[in-house]
Amino acid sequence: MLFYLALPCTLLIFFASKALYAIKPWAIFHPFLLSVGSLLLLHYFLKLDYLEYARGTSLLTALLEPAIVILALPLYLQLHLIKEKFNIIVSACLLAVLIAFSCALFLMPLLGADLVTAASLAGQHVTTPIAMEISDSLNGIPSLTAAMVVCVGIFGGSIGLVFYKLCGIKDNQAQGVAMGCAAHALGTAKIMETDKVAGAFASISLIICAILSAILMPLLYAVLF
Amino acid sequence: MMNFNTLFLQFKKFKPVDKIVDFSRGFLIILLFLSVGKLISSYLPFSFPGSILGLLLLFSALNLRLIKVEWIMISGSLLLKYMALLFVPVGVGLTNHFALIFDHWFVITFSFFFTTLLILLSVGHLYQFLNKKEDL
Numbered sequence: 001m002l003f004y005l006a007l008p009c010t011l012l013i014f015f016a017s018k019a020l021y022a023i024k025p026w027a028i029f030h031p032f033l034l035s036v037g038s039l040l041l042l043h044y045f046l047k048l049d050y051l052e053y054a055r056g057t058s059l060l061t062a063l064l065e066p067a068i069v070i071l072a073l074p075l076y077l078q079l080h081l082i083k084e085k086f087n088i089i090v091s092a093c094l095l096a097v098l099i100a101f102s103c104a105l106f107l108m109p110l111l112g113a114d115l116v117t118a119a120s121l122a123g124q125h126v127t128t129p130i131a132m133e134i135s136d137s138l139n140g141i142p143s144l145t146a147a148m149v150v151c152v153g154i155f156g157g158s159i160g161l162v163f164y165k166l167c168g169i170k171d172n173q174a175q176g177v178a179m180g181c182a183a184h185a186l187g188t189a190k191i192m193e194t195d196k197v198a199g200a201f202a203s204i205s206l207i208i209c210a211i212l213s214a215i216l217m218p219l220l221y222a223v224l225f
Numbered sequence: 226m227m228n229f230n231t232l233f234l235q236f237k238k239f240k241p242v243d244k245i246v247d248f249s250r251g252f253l254i255i256l257l258f259l260s261v262g263k264l265i266s267s268y269l270p271f272s273f274p275g276s277i278l279g280l281l282l283l284f285s286a287l288n289l290r291l292i293k294v295e296w297i298m299i300s301g302s303l304l305l306k307y308m309a310l311l312f313v314p315v316g317v318g319l320t321n322h323f324a325l326i327f328d329h330w331f332v333i334t335f336s337f338f339f340t341t342l343l344i345l346l347s348v349g350h351l352y353q354f355l356n357k358k359e360d361l
Contacts, residue, residue: 006314014310032309036316043320050320057314064315066255067308068276069262072284073301076294088355096348103340113332117325121336125344128312133274143318144326148337150316156341163342169349171356178349182341185308214277222271 002048006056013038027154030186036147068129075207081200089177089201093209096181100125101217105225115225116140122217124148126210127184137218149184156183157190176201181209251300254292258283 017034043050054061082089104122109115120140123131128149135145160183164175176198179187184206192199239247262279266272286292319326326333 010313011310014313032312032316035313036319039313039317040320043317050318053317054314060311060314063304063311065259065276065279066252067304067311068274069255069259069279069283070297070301070304072280072287073294073297074305075280075284076287079288085356085359088352088359091355092348092352095351096344099344099347100340103343104336107339108332108336111332111335113329113336117329117332121333121340124337125340128308130274130277132312132315133276137272137274141322141325143315144322146312146315147319148333150312152337152341155337156345159342160345163345164349167346167349169346169353171353173356174349174352177352178345181348182344211277211280214274218272 002052003056006053007059010035010039010057010060027158030150030154032150033154064129064132068133071127071130071207071210074203078200078204082204085173085201089205090208090212092177093181093205093212096125096178096209097212097216100213101220105221117144119221120144121148122221123213124152125182125184126213127206130210130214134213134217138221150186153183153186157187160187160191161194172198173201177205180205184210248300248303251297254297255283255300255304258286 014031014035017029017031017038020034021029021031042048043053101122104124105118108118108121113121116139118140119138120135120142122138122140123134123145125131126134126149128146131145131149132142134140135142156179160175160179164170164178169175169178172195175195176188176191179191179198180202183190185203188199188202188206191202258279259276260279262277262282263275266275266278283292283297287294
C-alpha cells in the first residue's frame with residue numbers, strides 16, 4: 001500500500017509546501033525542510049516502513065544523478081561573465097574546500113563526533129546531490145548530509161549580508177564567491193535578489209566548489225584515514 | 226542562476242509535439258552524458274562519482290560546441306527548478322538515524338554555525354585581497 005502511495009504523497013506534500021512558501025516566504029518554511037519535516041512526522045506517528053517508502057519513491061532518487069550532470073548548464077551560461085577572474089575564484093574555492101574538510105574531520109572528532117558523523121558533515125557546504133555523493137564515498141550518512149546542506153544554506157543565506165557588513169567584506173564579487181562556497185544554491189538565490197553581479201559569482205563558485213570537493217575530499221580521506 | 230520564467234514563456238508557445246520532442250531530446254542528452262561518465266568511472270583505478278565526470282564531459286561538450294545550449298535548456302532548467310523535490314526521499318531517510326542525531330546534536334549544531342561563518346569570513350577576505358591585488 002505504502003509503495004503506491006509514497007510518490008503521490010511526496011509530490012502532494014512538496015507542492016503544498018511550495019505553495020505555502022510562496023504565500024509566506026519565511027526561511028523556516030523552505031519547501032524541502034517543510035516536506036521532509038512533515039514526512040518524518042508521518043513516519044514517526046504512523047510507524048511507516050522507510051524501506052518501502054524508499055522503494056516507492058525510487059523514481060525521484062533515480063533523477064539525482066542526472067541532476068548533477070545538468071549543473072554543467074548554469075556553469076556554462078555564467079562562464080563568459082567571469083573569465084578573467086577564474087584563477088582567484090578557483091583559489092578561493094580551494095580554501096573553502098580545505099576549511100570544510102578540516103573542520104569536519106579534524107575539529108569535530110575533538111568535540112566528540114565519531115568518524116561517521118564527521119564524514120557526513122564534510123560535504124555540508126556544497127550543493128545537495130554532490131554533497132550526498134561525497135558523504136557516501138567518505139562512509140558518511142547521505143540523508144544527514146542532505147538535511148545539513150539545507151540548514152546551512154538557509155542559515156548562510158539569511159545571515160550573509162549582515163555578517164559581511166560586520167567583518168568588512170565590501171567587494172560584491174567577494175560576497176558572491178564566499179556565499180557560493182559556504183551556502184551553495186540557497187545562499188546564491190538570496191544574494192541574487194539584492195545583487196546580480198554577486199549572484200553570478202555565487203552561482204559559479206558554488207559549482208566549482210562542488211566539483212573541487214568531489215575530487216579532493218575522497219582523495220584526502222583516502223590518504224589521511 | 227538564469228531566468229526560468231522567460232524561458233518557460235518561450236517554451237509555452239511551442240506546439241505540444243514540439244514540446245515533447247524538445248524535452249525528451251534534452252533529457253536523453255543528459256542521460257547519455259551520465260552513462261558515459263559512469264562507464265569511464267567504472268574503469269578508473271580509484272572511485273570517482275560518474276555523475277561528476279558526466280558534468281565535466283557535458284561542460285566540455287558545450288564549450289566545444291558539440292552540444293547546443295538550446296537542446297538541453299528546457300529539460301535542464303526544469304530539472305534545476307525542481308531539484309529540491311528529488312532530495313525529499315533521501316531527507317526522510319533521517320528517520321533511521323534519530324539516535325545518532327540526538328547523541329551528536331551539539332557537534333552537529335556547532336559545526337553548522339562555526340564552519341559556515343568561518344568559510345564566509347575567510348573566503349570573502351581572501352577573494353577581496355586577491356581581487357584588489359589584481360586591480361593594482
